[in-house]
Amino acid sequence: xxxxxxxxxxxxxxxxxxxxxxxxxxxxxxxxxxxxxxxxxxxxxxxxxxxxxxxxxxxxxxxxxxxxxxxxxxxxxxxxxxxxxxxxxxxxxxxxxxxxxxxxxxxxxxxxxxxxxxxxxxxxxxxxxxxxxxxxxxxxxxxxxxxxxxxxxxxxxxxxxxxxxxxxxxxxxxxxxxxxxxxxxxxxxxxxxxxxxxxxxxxxxxxxxxxxxxxxxxxxxxxxxxxxxxxxxxxxxxxxxxxxxxxxxxxxxxxxxxxxxxxxxxxxxxxxxxxxxxxxxxxxxxxxxxxxxxxxxxxxxxxxxxxxxxxxxxxxxxxxxxxxxxxxxxxxxxxxxxxxxxxxxxxxxxxxxxxxxxxxxxxxxxxxxxxxxxxxxxxxxxxxxxxxxxxxxxxxxxxxxxxxxxxxxxxxxxxxxxxxxxxxxxxxxxxxxxxxxxxxxxxxxxxxxxxxxxxxxxxxxxxxxxxxxxxxxxxxxxxxxxxxxxxxxxxxxx
Ligand SMILES: [Zn+2]
Numbered sequence: 001x002x003x004x005x006x007x008x009x010x011x012x013x014x015x016x017x018x019x020x021x022x023x024x025x026x027x028x029x030x031x032x033x034x035x036x037x038x039x040x041x042x043x044x045x046x047x048x049x050x051x052x053x054x055x056x057x058x059x060x061x062x063x064x065x066x067x068x069x070x071x072x073x074x075x076x077x078x079x080x081x082x083x084x085x086x087x088x089x090x091x092x093x094x095x096x097x098x099x100x101x102x103x104x105x106x107x108x109x110x111x112x113x114x115x116x117x118x119x120x121x122x123x124x125x126x127x128x129x130x131x132x133x134x135x136x137x138x139x140x141x142x143x144x145x146x147x148x149x150x151x152x153x154x155x156x157x158x159x160x161x162x163x164x165x166x167x168x169x170x171x172x173x174x175x176x177x178x179x180x181x182x183x184x185x186x187x188x189x190x191x192x193x194x195x196x197x198x199x200x201x202x203x204x205x206x207x208x209x210x211x212x213x214x215x216x217x218x219x220x221x222x223x224x225x226x227x228x229x230x231x232x233x234x235x236x237x238x239x240x241x242x243x244x245x246x247x248x249x250x251x252x253x254x255x256x257x258x259x260x261x262x263x264x265x266x267x268x269x270x271x272x273x274x275x276x277x278x279x280x281x282x283x284x285x286x287x288x289x290x291x292x293x294x295x296x297x298x299x300x301x302x303x304x305x306x307x308x309x310x311x312x313x314x315x316x317x318x319x320x321x322x323x324x325x326x327x328x329x330x331x332x333x334x335x336x337x338x339x340x341x342x343x344x345x346x347x348x349x350x351x352x353x354x355x356x357x358x359x360x361x362x363x364x365x366x367x368x369x370x371x372x373x374x375x376x377x378x379x380x381x382x383x384x385x386x387x388x389x390x391x392x393x394x395x396x397x398x399x400x401x402x403x404x405x406x407x408x409x410x411x412x413x414x415x416x417x418x419x420x421x422x423x424x425x426x427x428x429x430x431x432x433x434x435x436x437x438x439x440x441x442x443x444x445x446x447x448x449x450x451x452x453x454x455x456x457x458x459x460x461x462x463x464x465x466x467x468x469x470x471x472x473x474x475x476x477x478x479x480x481x482x483x484x485x486x487x488x489x490x491x492x493x494x
Pocket of ligand 1: 326332
C-alpha cells in the first residue's frame with residue numbers, strides 16, 4: 001500500500017516535471033542574499049563548491065576591480081567583497097565554507113584596510129594585495145599576474161567592462177583602463193612592454209576618445225548608443241553563449257561584479273536590466289538569440305518582481321505589430337455613438353501598453369487619427385520585422401441583433417501559426433468581454449492576406465449592437481480586452 005502510494009505520488013510529481021518545454025514559460029533563477037556580501041557568497045557557491053583562492057574587493061567599486069575578472073578566471077577564484085575596515089560576517093563564513101587558503105585583495109588600504117588583512121590571517125588565510133596609486137595602475141598590476149597575451153581590452157566605463165569580462169576571461173585578455181580624454185601613460189607603457197599587438201576598445205567615443213583610440217595598437221571598438229546596447233553588442237560581436245544568460249541591474253555594481261565572475265567561469269553572457277524593466281536593447285537580444293533561461297543577480301531591492309515576470313513571459317523580446325484599423329477620413333463602422341477608428345485606436349494603445357509591460361517590442365501602424373492604405377500597413381509590419389501582426393477592428397451589421405467577438409486569419413502565409421495565434425487570442429477576448437463567442441474564422445482581408453508573418457484580424461464586437469456597443473464604450477472592459485489579447489499573445493509564444 002505504501003509502495004503504491006509512493007509510486008502514485010511520484011507519477012503525479014512527474015506529471016508536473018515533464019511538462020513539454022514548448023508549453024512552458026521562460027525559466028528565471030534569482031541569486032541573492034540578505035546583503036551584497038551574502039549575494040556575492042551565494043553567487044560564488046553556484047560556481048565553486050570549494051575555492052583554494054578567493055579574490056577580494058572592497059565596497060567602493062571602481063572599474064579596476066573588473067581587471068580582476070580574467071585574472072580570477074585564470075587562478076579559478078571566485079570574487080567576494082568586504083567592508084573596508086572589517087571583514088564582513090557573510091564574507092568570513094563564505095571563505096570558511098569555501099575552505100579558502102589564500103586571498104588576493106584588489107586595491108590599496110583605502111579600499112580594503114590592513115585590519116581586514118589581520119582578520120584574514122587570523123583565519124589562517126594568506127593574503128596578497130594587488131594595487132597601484134591609481135585605478136589605472138591597479139589594472140596594470142593585475143594584468144602583470146596574468147599569462148602573456150597579444151591582445152588587451154581597453155575600458156573606461158564600469159558597465160562596459162562588466163559586459164566584456166566573461167569574454168576577456170575566456171580568451172585570457174587583460175582588462176586595462178583609460179579615461180575619456182587620453183591614453184594613460186601607465187597603460188600605454190604596459191601595452192608596449194608586453195608587446196601587445198591588438199586591442200579591443202569597449203565603449204563609445206564619449207567613454208574612450210578618438211585621441212586615446214588612435215594611440216592604441218590595432219584597435220577595434222565595440223560600443224553602442226546606451227550602456228545596454230554596448231553590453232548587447234559585445235555579446236553579439238564575440239558570440240558569447242547566451243543560453244542561461246546572467247542579468248544584473250545596470251546600477252548595482254557589487255552584484256554585477258559577482259555575476260560577471262560567475263558568467264566568466266561558466267562561459268556565459270551577462271547583460272543588463274533596470275530595477276523595474278528589461279530595457280529595449282536587452283529585449284532585442286533575448287528575442288534574436290531566443291533566450292529561454294536567465295539567472296538574475298541581486299535581491300528585489302535591485303531587480304523587482306516585475307523584471308522577473310517580464311523575463312518569464314514568453315513574449316519577452318518578441319516583435320509585435322499592432323494595426324488599429326481605419327483612421328482619419330475612414331471612420332470604419334459607426335453605431336451608438338462609437339466610431340470604429342477611435343475604438344480600434346483606443347484598444348490598440350491599451351494593448352501596446354500591456355504588451356510593453358509584458359516585455360514585448362511593439363510597433364503600431366498608427367498612434368493617432370491618421371490614415372494608411374492597407375498596403376502601407378502591410379509594409380510597415382514587414383519593415384518592423386514583426387514576429388506577429390495583429391489588426392484591431394470592430395464589426396457592424398444592418399441587423400442590430402448581430403453581436404459577438406470573432407478572430408480572422410488567412411491561409412496564404414504562415415497558415416498554421418496564424419491559426420494558432422487566432423486560437424490563443426479568441427477565447428481570451430471572449431472571456432474578457434463576456435461577449436458571444438463567434439469563433440475563429442478564415443477570410444482574405446488584405447492586411448492578413450499579404451502579411452507574411454503569422455497574422456490575425458480581431459473583430460472585438462459589433463458597434464451596431466446595443467449589447468456590444470455598451471461593453472465597448474467601457475474603459476474597464478477595453479482594458480480587460482487588452483489584457484486578454486496580451487495574454488493570448490503570450491500563450492501563442494509559450
Ligand atoms: Zn474595420
